[in-house]
Amino acid sequence: MPRIVVDVMPKPEILDPQGKAIAGALPRIGLTGFAGVRQGKRFELTVDGDVTEEVLEQARHAAATLLSNPVIEDVTRVEVLEEDAQ
């Protein structure tokens, strides 16, 4: 069944305490090549049938109303997973 992926990231101006903690842990396992980490969320919405424009619109609506909080987060991606679309 096809899946629609929704990515949600904390807004750039919002401090991301979790990302900061991860950034602090990386050097402890010897990985020093990174200047920063931000942690977001990925949702996979499985579609029963074809991904029509109407279903995509529903996914965008879900992303804007339930899956993200626009005060602190941005929706950075709503799209059909290519591997499913074949």
Added chain:
Amino acid sequence: MSAPNTGTPLIGGPQPVASNNEDSPLNGVKVGVVTFPGSLDDRDAVRAVRLAGGSAIHLWHGDHDLQDVDAVIIPGGFSYGDYLRAGAISRFAPLMEQITAAASGGENALPVLGICNGFQVLTEAHLLPGSMIKNNDLHFICRDQRLRVENNGTFWTSDYGQGEEIVIPLKNQDGQFVADNYTLDELEGEGRVVFRYVDGNPNGSRRDIAGISNAAGNVVGLMPHPEHAVEAGFGPDSSARGNVDVRGGTDGLGIFTSVLKKLVG
């Protein structure tokens, strides 16, 4: 029918719970306390309403009926396990639709108080601006917290003096209040910062904000827990009013007496 007054800590049952003092003029005020799956402090809020002299009504998040309550408290806890974001799923509960409509009702708008997770639910429901993210040190913080009442003109703070300080418990992990600068300036300019952290900011909240109100002042949310500081013997060890006995702090009671008196008067 009234519940027996046992003089011991009053743990609310599922039935309406009358106040401790049946002669109290505040007894007729009905305050609904909403229970979601994962709510923890609903019974403490019921108890606080009773100790303040009002009558408490248990409300279930899945119902569509506000049961003619005069005010509503959305209690603390972890509704829906904080899945997705704290308050994000609760916001769409059937009863929340009723509460959102009633709380936005102009002149006779329903007074609503959100405590901790309840505050998070109110921001997700857009009844209050801003949002909460993880405490800036990532720790779950549990301590007695000193606050200043910055606005005693709301339904929930009128029994305090303007600028009065109180000590009530704070216990949360997602307690850092954030909003953009425009919103923060608006909150400050309109006197809608209701509570501010004093003696240090525990979680990185913008401008030390611990609680805010909507423009009309009927909806208030705060992160610390006034319902845990309402009865001597079961409260924090300190009070802003001076030395108290061990567990003797009752600085939170004024939140509940405020709304009861406001609704009667």
